[in-house]
Amino acid sequence: MGTIKQGILGGFSGKVGTVVGGTWKGIHYMRSLPTSVRNPRTEAQVMQRTKFMVTIDFLKPITPFIRVGFKNYASRQTAFNAAMSYNVKNAVTGVFPDYEMDYSNILVSRGSLLPAENADAVAAERSLNFTWSDNSGVSNATETDQAMALVYNGTKGESVFSTTTGGRSSGSATLNVPENWIGDTVEVYLGFISENGSLVANSVYLGQKTIV
Template sequence: MGKIEQGILGAFSGTVGTVVGARWRGIRYMRGKGPSTRPTSTVKQDKQRERFLLMVHFVRAMSPIITLGYKKLAVNMTPANAALSYNLKNGVTGTYPDFEIAYDMVLLSRGDLPNASNVAAVAEGGSTVKFTWLNNAGSGKALESDLCMAAAYCEELDLAICSILNPADTRQKQLFNLNVSDFAGRSVETYLTFFSADGKEIANSLYTGNVPLP
């Protein structure tokens, strides 16, 4: 802030708009304000911003499953922020500026409910991903009535398709078909997880691989 020392027509010191008033060897003078030499961001900040934006897009696309999958961990934050915090630390690979999502390290849900065993995902034509697993009810908290939830993420489109929790889609069923017709001809990253019927218990999601769609 500039200071006028001798009234409105007097000399001033400091900065007023784009003009700087100063004194040199007892002489008052004014000069134009030079450009800022402070860098807009550091390399470290650029790296963090790129990692952040990459994961934000993924978490946003997966929000239907993440909203349920992180609800127990969302203490003083949203489920999306809880998922973002975990996956920024564990789900990004590569070096700046070529960061990538480590799909096999990402967790869309987190909890201590056992997931299914021998999980697999394969394409059924260009419109469906078929998930299969072995019924491991009785292992820990796992029950036959636990509900499955599946997701497929298309990196090319930065879009995801997530199933909804349906009372018919239980652990006991050992099969779930996800309609991915919007992604036909592309490949998708696939995930499966389980929730107890009352929604109180949650499993860590499982990455079921990249599935090319014909």
């Protein structure tokens, strides 16, 4: 409750309705109360937060890779947040609350460098053998571009990756995986980064593979 100090035309202190009165250096003032915050758990907000959590669960095990893969989008935000923004919009599927990641639409690297061409991966003994066509000299691709290979194990919430797997001109690379992954189904991606690190290519999804 507010208190009037100098009659009905004087200043007051305290709260009266939606107004707060007070005195500062002998000057009487009034200010309105802040508008109440909207319900932070509206249906739309809960749906969006659920999409965020699904995306975070995928990105967290590959955070170091994301820092390289989305580095060119980190000028006004972190690379992780840039990856979050892209993948929430483009790679979350399903109907609330049963959202899940559409692995084929995920990008784990993004940029203007020419991506991998005719890329594939074949499971071998506790490893994945990557192959691609050497398209050096086409557009901005060079033979010294480094392959960025990533293997994501959704069952275990783990990943194995390398941002310097092999040169574009080599056409192949191998990535070893843990022994306890044998029998697990994994998601496989391949990107490229220029030798000086200034350019990154959009990653290419190579499908699901079963570790042998």
